[in-house]
Amino acid sequence: MLQLWHTLYITKPNTELHLDGQALRVVHGDGREDHIPLHLLNSIITFSYGPVSQNVMAACADKGIGLSFLSQTGRFRFRIQGKTQGNVLLRQRQYLLADSERLAVAAAILRGKISNEALLLARARRNHPEHGGKQMKTAEIALRNLAETMPGTMSAEQLRGIEGQAARIYFSVFPELILTDDVGLHFSGRNRRPPQDPCNALLSFAYTMLMYECLHAAESVGLDPYVGVLHSIRPGKPSLALDLMEEFRPVISERLVLHLINLRMISSQMFQTTDEEGVHLTDAGRKVFLEEWNRMRQREIQIAGIDGRVPLGLLPYLQAQCISRFLRGEVEKFLPITWR
Template sequence: MTEIGLKTKDEVLIPVRMLNEYRYCPRLAYMEFVDGEFVDNEHTVEGHRRHETVDVEKGKMPSPDELFGNMRARGVTLSSSEFRIISKLDIVDMGDDHVFPVEIKKGKGPEEGAWPADVVQIGAQIQILKDNGYECNEGYIYYSASNKKVKIEYNDDVLIELITAINGMQGIMNRELIPPPLRNSRKCEGCSLAVICLPDEINLLSERSDDEDIRCMYPARDDAHPLILQEQGSYLSKNGDMFTIKKRGQKIGEVRIFEISHVCLYGNAQISTQALSELLNRSIPVLYFSYGGWFKGYTYSLINKNVLLREKQFEVSRDMKRSLELSKEFIKGKIKNCRTMLRRNCNSECKAALNELGRSIKKIDRIKTMSSLLGVEGNAGRIYFGAFQKMMKNSLDQEFSFEGRNRRPPKTPVNALLSLSYSCLVKDLTVAALAIGLDPMEGFYHTSRYGRPALALDIMEEFRPIISDSVVITVINNEILSTEDFIFRGGACNLSSQGRKKFYAAYERRIGQKVKHPVFGYQVSYRRIMETQMRLVSRYLQGELERYIPFTTR
């Protein structure tokens, strides 16, 4: 056999499944093993189902010198200290003096032989058995969809492929830069991590591809939705695969757990330990708000294991030059979208404001300091909110007059709506940051301080006008809300319980609305776009993109 050419050995045992992923796509292996990313799709769910019987440990696995007769073991976990790999073997068939592994695959095999990635995987399993003292020179791959069993002989070619995959995995484990995505590959179309990888998008933005046909390889909308509990005294508990909502012992609602993206608890709404534990198991965050909608904090499962990404985030946040580069893009996107809102809703009456905002955008490219950027943003905000009233129907001027922004507490209905809408938006971007593995509290433009989700506030800038402000204009102009939906107390103004329900429904409609992405050309919901933009920030931090491009609409 070929002499082993392994590079320096890492203390970490590499799962054999990752060698399969590496041979299939190095970027996929990096995301799953280094970043800790994984998303199910119909292919992975079906694969799990096919493996249910073989994953359960069954049958004895005697030592090499105790083999006798024909035997079979399932779900056998073994490792190789020489090759630094570990595997849970689906099936090990045994004879009097030899063994051979059988790997179960849910898909179809090629017309001849087996897929290269599967050959590496079965080769690794053979090597593990050999290193544990068993006589093993062949293995089998069973492709369920085509009902075909393929024999793989362990020869020099298979060993070379195995060593190449192990060295490759050790290489990506010890490098900071993520491997580049595949170009125009059919492999991406069935990959569950396409929504995370963004292969076509990253290739386009990094100028590795000039193909204008960007594939949207994930659902345009997320099927999961937030569960909002604002009924005071309500109690969320677990009942099988359902969550039940009760108040004073009476059931007032129920929802299937898999349909929930995150849970929002307002004021005195409560949750059982069992329900909270189930949410942690599924990595579904729980977010806490005051009765009036102030975002107080969150509970989340153990944070994404990609500490390298968070190290890069903290490194860039302390680099004033790179932080300024990112911040300029955030604010440029915000001002452009402010112009879009004014142009859509009061074009003829807002020409002066539109011109001034246009000049503000041009100033940003020449800015050299963060204080100058704060000044441009502040002036643009004054111009924008100075024209905000003109976006509302003239007949509603008395009920919803707006003379300027005020907060903590808001004093008018429009300011109350803006504050609540911004709170909802920062909540959604905090959830997106947690899911990706970024620290929502460490930002680049907004300074970090106790309890402040600075990163969420940063990304929020470009979405404030087209999501939060748009929802406010919609509920006012469409008369979804009236002044009867507000409570005035001690100079402060807040929405009533019924008013908040109407507003949350309008907000969810907005972020579920599909829009054409101006760069990638496909249609996806605003919620998907917020997640995509957060991922583009992470790619910039990891050095995969030279600059961050904000989301803007026409």
């Protein structure tokens, strides 16, 4: 059974990371120190430009602890990767996957994403019937119909067409999901690279954090995170990680963004603008986000096919396992997670 360990986020500038036996020694800018046993960690994400010792990098590589370096605004810089996990035959099967099988997995991922978009709208409509209920009901029905009537066999062009159609329906009612009176956080359309307003900056940051979870999930079961089925394959693009996250965008990333906005945990004052990075979270805003992100990962839910409750943070790992089982021939098809 998979175990959900912790992700350590280093957010303060000039924070140093050193190895102390089997523990990580975190030296803060003011001289304070924290000691964290390495066996409790499955990944470290640092937004700091402080030094990281070679011993820390080596220990992370040996123990399979993901170590990623991001800019203060959340843009990827580089990462440390150790030995490849899993059986080389699994990756060989991944590389040689037939087009029909690849498109079948891509269709299942897309079906899961659209179903979860409808699920998010249904929950919002149930919790706030007075706010955009009729419009959201229409969008929810349209999304469910789209997911349920997807053909069994589709081309890549057809998949992209359905994905675009679902996105237009979903984001047309996304403004109705935002209940805050902070007008700076209102949503008027999706934009990115870089994001041009606080709501889009929050969405982009949430997608980035989810992508790193999915990248680590793919590597942990021995898959190549750069060889996907839905997203195009090109150098430096973690296509499979991007594929895995599609199913969870609505129910993890977007749901958390709405939680932060609607409970007024994040305000439009927690953002700043730069010429190159666009709009991004301040240190205070990033701290609030990461604290809630960790709480969200630990929250347990029920899903079909598994007895007991499962932490949300394990879902990408379960789906990475499902893809690996499909590639090994242990299951006939890859299926999206069904929420109870």
